[in-house]
Amino acid sequence: SLGLDSNLLTGIDVSNNPLLTRLDLDNNQLSEIDVTKNTRLAQLDLDGNQLTVIDVSNNTALLSLGLDSNLLTNIDVSNNRVLTSLDLDNNQLTSIDITNNLLLSRLN
Numbered sequence: 001s002l003g004l005d006s007n008l009l010t011g012i013d014v015s016n017n018p019l020l021t022r023l024d025l026d027n028n029q030l031s032e033i034d035v036t037k038n039t040r041l042a043q044l045d046l047d048g049n050q051l052t053v054i055d056v057s058n059n060t061a062l063l064s065l066g067l068d069s070n071l072l073t074n075i076d077v078s079n080n081r082v083l084t085s086l087d088l089d090n091n092q093l094t095s096i097d098i099t100n101n102l103l104l105s106r107l108n
Contacts, residue, residue: 004028005045014038025049026066035059046070047087056080067091068108077101 001022002014009028014020015037023041025033027048035041036058044059045066052071056062057079064085067075072091077083078100085106088096098104 021061 002017002020003024005024006027009025009030011030012025012033014023015034018037019040020038021040022043023035023038024045026045030046030049030051032051033046033054035044036055039058040061041059042061043064044056044062046054047066047068049070051067052073054067054072054075056065057076060079060081062080062083065077065080065083066087068087069090072088072093074093075088075096077086078097081100082103083101084103086104087108089108098107
């Protein structure tokens with residue numbers, strides 16, 4: 001677990017931390033993050049950043065994904081089949097496909 005909420009981070013490299021199961025980086029200034037090598041992540045919280053894109057296609061263990069208040073225009077969660085919670089409030093999304101997310105019980 002790594003928690004660095006409410007800092008001034010503009011970048012972080014977690015590619016050498018493949019055993020991370022939880023990553024909390026809410027309320028920073030991240031414009032990009034690569035979590036493709038963090039395949040064990042079950043919870044990823046990136047609310048309140050400046051992300052325009054994120055690739056979570058390799059994060060098939062994700063149960064909870066928080067991306068409120070970013071600058072996302074698109075997100076693909078089709079590989080995240082065990083996702084139960086997805087928060088996308090306050091982005092620039094025009095559509096989202098959740099047809100593969102049959103376990104989703106929370107969508108904001």
